[in-house]
Amino acid sequence: MANALFEEKLHSDEFLVTTEIGPPKGVDVSEMIHHIDILKDKVDAINVTDHQSSVMRFPSLGGCLLVKECGGEPILQMTCRDRNRLALQADLLLAYSRSIVNVLCLTGDSIDVGDHKEAKPVFDSDSVQLLKMIRTLESGKDVSGNDLKGVPKFCLGASVHPEADLIEPQLIKFEKKVAAGAQFFQTQGIFDLASLRRFMQYASQFDIKILAGIIVLASARMAKYMNDNVPGIIVPEAIIDELASVEKGKGLQKGIEIAAKLIRTIKEENLSHGIHIMAVGNESVVPDILEAAEVEVARH
Amino acid sequence: MIVAEQKPLPEIRRMISPYERVLILGCGTCMTVCDAGGEREVSFLHNALRVAQSKGGNEAHHFLESTLKRQCEPEFLEMLVDKVGEVDVILSLGCGIGVQAIAERFPDTPVLPGVNTSFMGISSEQGVWDERCAACGDCRLEDTAGICPVTRCTKGILNGPCAGTKNGKCEANKDMDCAWVLIYKRLERLGQLEKMRRYYPMRNFRAIPRPKRLVRTPVALGEDDG
Numbered sequence: 001m002a003n004a005l006f007e008e009k010l011h012s013d014e015f016l017v018t019t020e021i022g023p024p025k026g027v028d029v030s031e032m033i034h035h036i037d038i039l040k041d042k043v044d045a046i047n048v049t050d051h052q053s054s055v056m057r058f059p060s061l062g063g064c065l066l067v068k069e070c071g072g073e074p075i076l077q078m079t080c081r082d083r084n085r086l087a088l089q090a091d092l093l094l095a096y097s098r099s100i101v102n103v104l105c106l107t108g109d110s111i112d113v114g115d116h117k118e119a120k121p122v123f124d125s126d127s128v129q130l131l132k133m134i135r136t137l138e139s140g141k142d143v144s145g146n147d148l149k150g151v152p153k154f155c156l157g158a159s160v161h162p163e164a165d166l167i168e169p170q171l172i173k174f175e176k177k178v179a180a181g182a183q184f185f186q187t188q189g190i191f192d193l194a195s196l197r198r199f200m201q202y203a204s205q206f207d208i209k210i211l212a213g214i215i216v217l218a219s220a221r222m223a224k225y226m227n228d229n230v231p232g233i234i235v236p237e238a239i240i241d242e243l244a245s246v247e248k249g250k251g252l253q254k255g256i257e258i259a260a261k262l263i264r265t266i267k268e269e270n271l272s273h274g275i276h277i278m279a280v281g282n283e284s285v286v287p288d289i290l291e292a293a294e295v296e297v298a299r300h
Numbered sequence: 301m302i303v304a305e306q307k308p309l310p311e312i313r314r315m316i317s318p319y320e321r322v323l324i325l326g327c328g329t330c331m332t333v334c335d336a337g338g339e340r341e342v343s344f345l346h347n348a349l350r351v352a353q354s355k356g357g358n359e360a361h362h363f364l365e366s367t368l369k370r371q372c373e374p375e376f377l378e379m380l381v382d383k384v385g386e387v388d389v390i391l392s393l394g395c396g397i398g399v400q401a402i403a404e405r406f407p408d409t410p411v412l413p414g415v416n417t418s419f420m421g422i423s424s425e426q427g428v429w430d431e432r433c434a435a436c437g438d439c440r441l442e443d444t445a446g447i448c449p450v451t452r453c454t455k456g457i458l459n460g461p462c463a464g465t466k467n468g469k470c471e472a473n474k475d476m477d478c479a480w481v482l483i484y485k486r487l488e489r490l491g492q493l494e495k496m497r498r499y500y501p502m503r504n505f506r507a508i509p510r511p512k513r514l515v516r517t518p519v520a521l522g523e524d525d526g
C-alpha cells in the first residue's frame with residue numbers, strides 16, 4: 001500500500017480507491033488475511049465491516065488490527081446498533097491507541113435483517129451523533145464532558161444514498177453529517193450514473209470527498225436477493241437482465257465487467273473523487289476489477 | 301391507550317394449574333377497548349377454561365369472574381377485598397400496571413398476568429392497533445411534526461432517515477411506514493423543514509430514571525399569574 005495516510009490522500013487530487021472486507025463468522029481468519037494481502041497494495045484503504053447486515057461476525061476492530069499487522073490502511077466501520085456511548089467511545093480509544101484512525105460512521109442496519117433478531121437494538125446514537133461524538137473526543141473530552149488522558153485524532157467518513165427513491169430527506173441528513181465533521185463519503189451502491197452526476201453537482205459545494213460505491217454482483221439471483229433484503233440497495237432491472245443473460249457459472253465474470261465499466265466511466269467523466277468497491281464475499285476479484293477498469297492507486 | 305394481547309390458553313392453564321379457586325379479573329378501561337381483557341373477554345376465557353377442564357386434565361378449578369372499572373386505581377381495588385378472600389389466585393386480564401397494583405394491594409394472594417401488555421397506541425382500523433408513544437419522558441413531537449421517531453422508527457433515530465428506507469417503508473418491515481419519511485412529508489407540508497435540518501443530540505435516557513416516578517409540581521403559570 002502506498003505510504004501516505006488515507007487522510008493525506010483526501011487532500012490530494014488523486015482518484016481514491018477503497019474496498020471492504022467482511023470478517024468471518026468464527027475464529028478462522030486465514031481467508032480474511034489472504035484478502036488483506038492481495039488487496040492492501042491495490043487500494044488506498046480497506047474498510048472492515050461491522051456485523052454487516054446485522055449478522056454476528058468477527059469484529060471490525062479486530063479486522064482493522066489485522067489490516068494494520070499486514071501493513072495495510074484500515075477504515076474502521078462503526079455502527080451504533082450494538083454499542084451504547086460508553087462502548088463506542090471505549091472502542092474508539094482502543095482504535096486510536098493502535099493507530100486505527102479512519103472511521104466510517106454508520107447508524108447500522110436494523111436488527112431485524114440479521115441473524116440475531118431477538119437481540120436488543122441499542123441505537124443510543126445515530127450516525128450524525130457518532131460523528132459529533134468522535135469530534136468531541138478530539139477536543140480532549142468524553143461526551144459527558146470529562147477530561148481524557150491523551151487526545152485522539154481521527155479521519156471521519158460517512159455514507160450517503162444518492163439513488164434513494166426519496167432523495168431530499170437523505171440530503172438533509174447528508175448535510176448534517178458534513179456539518180458534524182465527515183471528511184469523506186462512501187456512497188451506497190451506484191448503478192445509475194445519472195443520479196451520481198446529479199448528486200455530485202449538488203455535493204461539490206461541500207469540502208468533502210465522495211467515493212462512489214460499486215457493488216460486485218455475482219448473479220441475477222444475488223441482485224434480486226439484495227434488492228429485497230439488503231437495506232439501501234437498488235439494482236436496476238436492466239442490470240439483472242444483463243446478469244441473467246450469461247451462461248451458468250459466468251455470472252461473476254459479468255459482474256466484474258459491469259463493475260469495471262462503471263468505474264471506467266466514473267473516472268473518465270470525473271463523476272466522483274474515487275470509488276469504494278463492495279465485493280460482498282468475492283473480495284479476491286477486486287484486483288481483477290481494478291485491472292479491467294485500468295485504475296491504479298498512486299504510489300508515494 | 302394501553303394495548304395488550306391475551307396470553308395463549310395453554311400458557312394460562314399452565315399458570316393456574318397449582319391453584320383451585322381462580323378469580324378471573326377483567327379491566328374496564330384500556331383492556332376493554334383493545335379486546336384483551338374486558339368483561340366480554342373475561343367471560344370468553346372463563347368458558348374456554350371450563351371447556352378445556354371438562355375435556356380432560358385432572359385439575360378441578362373453581363372459577364369466579366369479575367371486572368373492575370380500572371385495576372390500576374386503589375379505590376377500585378378496594379371493591380375486591382371480599383372476593384379475594386375467597387380465592388387462591390387472581391388471574392388478571394389487566395395490563396402490567398393492573399397486575400402490579402393488585403400485587404401491592406393484596407400481599408397474601410398470588411396474581412398472574414393473563415395478557416401480554418404490548419404498547420401504548422391507537423386503533424388504526426377494526427382489530428388493528430399501532431404503537432404511538434414510548435413514554436420516554438422527553439417529548440419531542442414539536443420538532444417532528446407530531447410523529448414520534450423514538451417510537452415509530454425501528455432504530456429510534458433522531459436526525460433523519462437511514463439509507464434503508466424504500467418506497468416510504470422501513471427496512472425492518474416492508475409493511476411498516478418509515479417514520480422519517482412521514483416526518484419529512486409532514487414537515488414539508490407544514491413549511492417547517494428547518495426543524496429537520498437541526499442537529500439533535502443523543503437522547504437523555506435518564507430524563508426520568510427507571511423506574512420512572514412523576515411527582516406533580518404546579519403547572520407553570522404566566523409570569524403575571526406567578
Ligand code: SF4
Binds near residue numbers: 452464471481
Ligand atoms: S427505514 Fe425509516 S423507520 Fe426504518 S429504521 Fe430507517 S429511518 Fe427508521
